[in-house]
Amino acid sequence: MKKHITRTFCTIVAVIAMVAMMQSCATKEKALSQLRDLSSEIQYNGVNYTVGEWQNVAEKYWKLNKKVAKYKLTAEESREVGELNGKCLGYFVSGVGANVLGRVGNAAKGINGLLEGLKESLQIK
Numbered sequence: 001m002k003k004h005i006t007r008t009f010c011t012i013v014a015v016i017a018m019v020a021m022m023q024s025c026a027t028k029e030k031a032l033s034q035l036r037d038l039s040s041e042i043q044y045n046g047v048n049y050t051v052g053e054w055q056n057v058a059e060k061y062w063k064l065n066k067k068v069a070k071y072k073l074t075a076e077e078s079r080e081v082g083e084l085n086g087k088c089l090g091y092f093v094s095g096v097g098a099n100v101l102g103r104v105g106n107a108a109k110g111i112n113g114l115l116e117g118l119k120e121s122l123q124i125k
Contacts, residue, residue, distance in 0.1 A: 028071040032081070035064050039084045039091075046095035054095060061088055 042049075042057055049057065068081055 028068075028073075028077075031064060031067045031071065032077065035068060035081065035084050035088075038064060039087050042088060042091045042095065046091045049095055054092070058092065061092075 038057070038061060046054075046057075065085070073081060
């Protein structure tokens with residue numbers, strides 16, 4: 001009887017441990033999948049983002065990285081996370097840079113228009 005109770009207890013503990021490990025793997029895979037999805041999302045849609053949208057994406061990116069950092073990654077997973085981080089950071093730099101340059105370009109055009117208007121109104125050739 002005592003052996004049966006001990007065996008049952010060990011079986012229950014083993015099942016709980018397996019469920020916990022499977023859940024941890026599923027959660028880790030979900031976090032990695034979300035990072036992959038975010039990388040793809042900003043690759044294809046980042047050119048259209050406003051500054052506010054870039055701020056939201058950056059916040060989402062940092063939260064995902066915190067989540068991924070909680071897990072023990074295999075060498076291959078670490079490599080993939082590094083690659084995804086590199087891509088995301090590259091998209092951030094190019095997307096935000098393009099947004100800023102677009103604003104600077106618009107401001108320069110505005111200044112150029114202002115100067116043209118001044119020259120015309122002051123009749124400067």
